[in-house]
Amino acid sequence: MLMRTDPFRELDRLAAQVLGTAARPAAMSMDAWREGDIFEVEFDLPGVSPDSINLDVERNVVTVRAERPALDGDKEMLAAERPRGVFSRQLVLGENLDTQNIQASYDNGVLGLRIPVAEQAKPRKIEITTKEGDQQAINS
Numbered sequence: 001m002l003m004r005t006d007p008f009r010e011l012d013r014l015a016a017q018v019l020g021t022a023a024r025p026a027a028m029s030m031d032a033w034r035e036g037d038i039f040e041v042e043f044d045l046p047g048v049s050p051d052s053i054n055l056d057v058e059r060n061v062v063t064v065r066a067e068r069p070a071l072d073g074d075k076e077m078l079a080a081e082r083p084r085g086v087f088s089r090q091l092v093l094g095e096n097l098d099t100q101n102i103q104a105s106y107d108n109g110v111l112g113l114r115i116p117v118a119e120q121a122k123p124r125k126i127e128i129t130t131k132e133g134d135q136q137a138i139n140s
Contacts, residue, residue, distance in 0.1 A: 046109035
C-alpha cells in the first residue's frame with residue numbers, strides 16, 4: 001500500500017498549536033509578578049470590548065475568557081492576520097493568595113488583575129517565652 005507523506009503536516013500541526021488558527025485563536029499573552037503583598041497579572045487583549053470579557057474564580061483557578069468578533073463577511077479582506085474568536089486562559093493560583101479580593105481593571109487593551117497575598121501567608125512574628133519569663137520576638 002502506498003502512502004503519500006507530507007513533510008510539512010507535522011510542522012503545520014505544531015504551528016497551529018502554538019499560534020492558533022482562525023477557528024481556535026492562540027492563548028492571550030500574559031505577564032505576572034509580585035510586588036510586595038500583591039500578585040499582579042496583565043493580559044493583552046487589544047481590540048476586545050470590555051463587555052466581552054468574562055472573569056471567573058472557582059477555588060484557586062482564575063479563568064479569563066474574551067471574544068474578538070469576526071469581521072463583516074461582506075468585506076473583501078486583503079490581509080487577515082489578527083486572530084478572532086474566543087480567547088481563554090486559566091491560572092492556577094497558590095493557596096497563599098486571597099481569591100476573595102481580586103480586583104480587575106481594563107485599560108488600553110490590557111486586562112489587569114491584582115490579587116492580594118492571603119493574611120495567613122504573610123510573615124508574622126511569634127513571641128517566645130523562656131522559663132525566666134523573658135519574651136523575645138522571632139521572625140518566621
